[in-house]
Amino acid sequence: MKHYPVGVIQGEHQWCRVSSLLCLSLSHSLTHYCHHWASYTLGVFVCHSCSGLHRNIAQISKVKSILLDPWSSSELEFMDSLGNNACKAKYEQIVPAFYYCPTQKDCMLLRDQWIRAKYERKEFVCVERQEEGFLWKRGRDNGQYLSRKFILSEREGVLKYFNKHDAREPKAIMKINTVNATFQPTKIGTAHGLQITYLKDNSTRNIFVYHEDGKEMVDWFNAIRAARFHYLQVAFPGTPNSELLSKLSRNYIKEGYMEKTGPKHTEGFKKRWFTMDDRRLMYFKDPLDAYARGEVFIGSKENSYTVLPGLPPNIQGYHWLFGITIVTPDRKFLFACETEEDQKDWIAAFQTVISRPMMPQEYAVEAYFKHKP
DSSP: OOEEOTTGGGGSHHHHTGGGSEETTTTEEOOOGGGOEEETTTTEEEOHHHHHHHGGGTTTOOEEETTTSOEEHHHHHHHHHSHHHHHHHHHOTTOOTTSOOOOTTSOHHHHHHHHIIIIISOTTTSOOOOOEEEEEEEOTTTOOEEEEEEEEETTTTEEEEESSTTOSSOSEEEETTTOEEEEOHHHHTSTTOEEEEEEETTEEEEEEEEOSSHHHHHHHHHHHHHHHHHHHHHHSTTOOHHHHHTTSOOOOSEEEEEEEOOTTSOSOOEEEEEEEETTEEEEESSTTOSBOSEEEEOOOGGGTOEEEESOOTTOOSOOOSEEEEEEOSSOEEEEEESSHHHHHHHHHHHHHHHTSOOOHHHHHHHHHHHTOO
């Protein structure tokens, strides 16, 4: 059988087009020439990052470098007969609209399970939903993870969990219209860590969960997205699916430590963990706290919200050097960052929100913040 040595492949018709093909695994372009790889058993071209994930399912997908490995004529013919478009049509026949298709920016768990779901489990020929099961949940007060029963009811529009496996009444009922789920492996300290948030008395409540099986966690993540998709379809009939999909789940705009002072600007600055969730800026004593110590609504520039670098000149006491002032119609909020880079990143995050006009429903949220007890 004839083999093509390194470098000869570059002259083949199929390989001349490789830089314009999509990386099927993550739907992003193969833009870096030295990152060209291919699964010669599936017939797809993948990027360098995806090639490592394909090696995790070596019984199904065998990977070669386009430039560094020799290729046989039969392997080239097989790749030419399939390619990304043909494989996408085969393995992504019925991907549900709610299903989260990760990009190269998402965590390893989402990317790995996306590849496994397509090629190993072939889920998008027959999709199963996860609606009931047991997850390890972090205790609100002691930080200990205990097994808890979770039930997601699309009909009731709620996510519930129970403190005891045989309990009749749930410990918490989360209305699906306020629920969000986002993977937080670094914050939680496990690759399968999921942060679930919902509104309780219009304040954000955090729940941190994980499961040893990555598939279970991705199933739960997409089950929550499915329930929210159903809710939004009912709540906003006639709205195109393309508009609803962006509202199924969201990652935080930015998280990290800053220092803050109180409303009188005479209190000492305290170090707090901040989370920017759309227009809600929340701060916590610890990143894994169940409840925020406080929340700030960030409106738009049309409604007199602005962000300024630095602090007012009369501010005294020790604090980090790189200040930020957020001006709202009612008061100024003062923060301090440890580095200039952090300051620039936070200002950019605030500007992203402030430059966006407010939606009608956001005015109701703003009004609640103004009259919050």
